[in-house]
Amino acid sequence: MSAASRAPAWTDSSSASRPAIRHDWSLEEIEALFALPFNDLLFRAQQVHRAHFDPNAVQVSTLLSIKTGACPEDCKYCPQSGHYNTGLGKEKLLEIEKVVEQAKAAKEAGASRFCMGAAWRSPRERDLDVVLEMVGRVKALGLETCMTLGMVDTHQASRLAKAGLDYYNHNLDTSPEYYGEIITTRTYADRLDTLANVREAGMKVCSGGILGMGEAPRDRAALLQQLVRLDPHPESVPINMLVKVPGTPMENVEDMDPLEFIRAIAVARILMPKSHVRLSAGREQMDESTQALAFLAGANSIFYGDTLLTTGNPQVERDRALFDKLGLHPEPIAPETRRDDEQTETALAHAIQRQRDDALFYDAARG
Numbered sequence: 001m002s003a004a005s006r007a008p009a010w011t012d013s014s015s016a017s018r019p020a021i022r023h024d025w026s027l028e029e030i031e032a033l034f035a036l037p038f039n040d041l042l043f044r045a046q047q048v049h050r051a052h053f054d055p056n057a058v059q060v061s062t063l064l065s066i067k068t069g070a071c072p073e074d075c076k077y078c079p080q081s082g083h084y085n086t087g088l089g090k091e092k093l094l095e096i097e098k099v100v101e102q103a104k105a106a107k108e109a110g111a112s113r114f115c116m117g118a119a120w121r122s123p124r125e126r127d128l129d130v131v132l133e134m135v136g137r138v139k140a141l142g143l144e145t146c147m148t149l150g151m152v153d154t155h156q157a158s159r160l161a162k163a164g165l166d167y168y169n170h171n172l173d174t175s176p177e178y179y180g181e182i183i184t185t186r187t188y189a190d191r192l193d194t195l196a197n198v199r200e201a202g203m204k205v206c207s208g209g210i211l212g213m214g215e216a217p218r219d220r221a222a223l224l225q226q227l228v229r230l231d232p233h234p235e236s237v238p239i240n241m242l243v244k245v246p247g248t249p250m251e252n253v254e255d256m257d258p259l260e261f262i263r264a265i266a267v268a269r270i271l272m273p274k275s276h277v278r279l280s281a282g283r284e285q286m287d288e289s290t291q292a293l294a295f296l297a298g299a300n301s302i303f304y305g306d307t308l309l310t311t312g313n314p315q316v317e318r319d320r321a322l323f324d325k326l327g328l329h330p331e332p333i334a335p336e337t338r339r340d341d342e343q344t345e346t347a348l349a350h351a352i353q354r355q356r357d358d359a360l361f362y363d364a365a366r367g
């Protein structure tokens with residue numbers, strides 16, 4: 001049978017490749033996934049990935065810091081905390097026109113989502129007025145919008161949602177057990193409250209964490225367990241590799257084994273089958289092979305553009321070349337990017353065309 005006449009694996013609706021969405025994974029079960037032989041783990045993650053997503057599509061977001069530095073929080077990883085001297089000055093909230101200009105440039109470069117971040121503990125009402133206008137102006141360009149502004153209460157979340165904000169990012173960062181080593185100025189419960197407020201207001205949730213902060217393997221499993229408990233799962237799960245910024249207390253923390261990072265991506269993919277898992281900060285320090293493995297493990301979103309908030313990200317040209325090398329394409333903005341149970345004829349034909357060189361993997365999967 002030729003590859004083109006078979007339905008591609010990611011349209012397969014058999015229960016083996018479409019396990020139930022669960023929120024009750026035990027720590028032991030998650031640790032057992034981490035302990036699988038690497039090839040078995042990646043194979044399983046890839047199977048789950050193909051059951052829900054086009055495996056060669058990657059969602060592309062661009063970040064902009066709309067208010068940089070002098071943050072009152074003491075997050076030990078963060079170059080923007082006012083507690084550490086990282087050489088960043090205190091900047092005011094960017095003017096709306098500058099934000100719109102950057103969003104237009106991001107769209108022209110190929111981004112589908114524009115994420116705006118502010119170094120706040122939480123937004124003040126008068127700042128929120130400006131921020132809401134930014135949301136409207138960026139959405140009007142035809143981009144999806146995401147903001148990360150610190151803690152938000154129900155009123156603030158509802159104002160953001162009414163302005164049309166699509167996603168709100170608020171990371172859990174690490175396990176509840178390790179959290180106290182990293183941040184003392186807000187609690188884990190504060191973070192969970194913000195996530196609940198965002199969900200209640202009707203926005204999509206973007207929440208993940210940072211690896212490579214000296215945490216134990218159990219902390220990685222525990223972080224993922226916390227994310228998995230959120231019901232529904234966050235639509236977007238950024239997995240950041242710590243960017244070690246001179247002047248922060250984490251500047252000299254020991255490097256994490258990149259293969260352990262890949263394992264965490266694969267486990268996130270298995271636990272949260274329908275979420276976009278973002279290979280987030282730290283790509284500039286990663287070689288192409290590590291990034292390719294992350295995509296194989298189920299990562300299907302990246303930050304695109306030469307800077308993250310204050311630190312570097314791969315140049316746009318480098319990312320374009322990497323996509324070409326790997327045969328990846330940017331995921332279009334479309335609500336129907338997830339492969340849910342019903343496949344239309346058109347979607348299937350489209351899928352088969354994209355998957356024409358997929359015969360090898362398919363044969364292995366049926367092995």
Ligand code: SAM
Nearest residue numbers: 077078118119120148149150171240242243281
């Ligand atoms: N101030 C807001 C807050 O923390 O809620 C939003 C901005 S904050 C910079 C957004 C996220 O960036 C943090 O939660 C953290 O996960 C990530 N981040 C910050 N510094 C980082 C670093 N050096 N390496 C990796 N991720 C980092």
Ligand code: DTB
Nearest residue numbers: 117148238280281308309310311
């Ligand atoms: C996320 O999880 N990572 C992004 C975004 N969400 C806001 C931020 C990464 C910041 C890396 C350090 C910096 O550039 O300042």
Ligand code: SF4
Nearest residue numbers: 071073075078081119
């Ligand atoms: Fe402030 Fe956010 Fe950085 Fe923490 S991570 S210091 S809250 S900007």
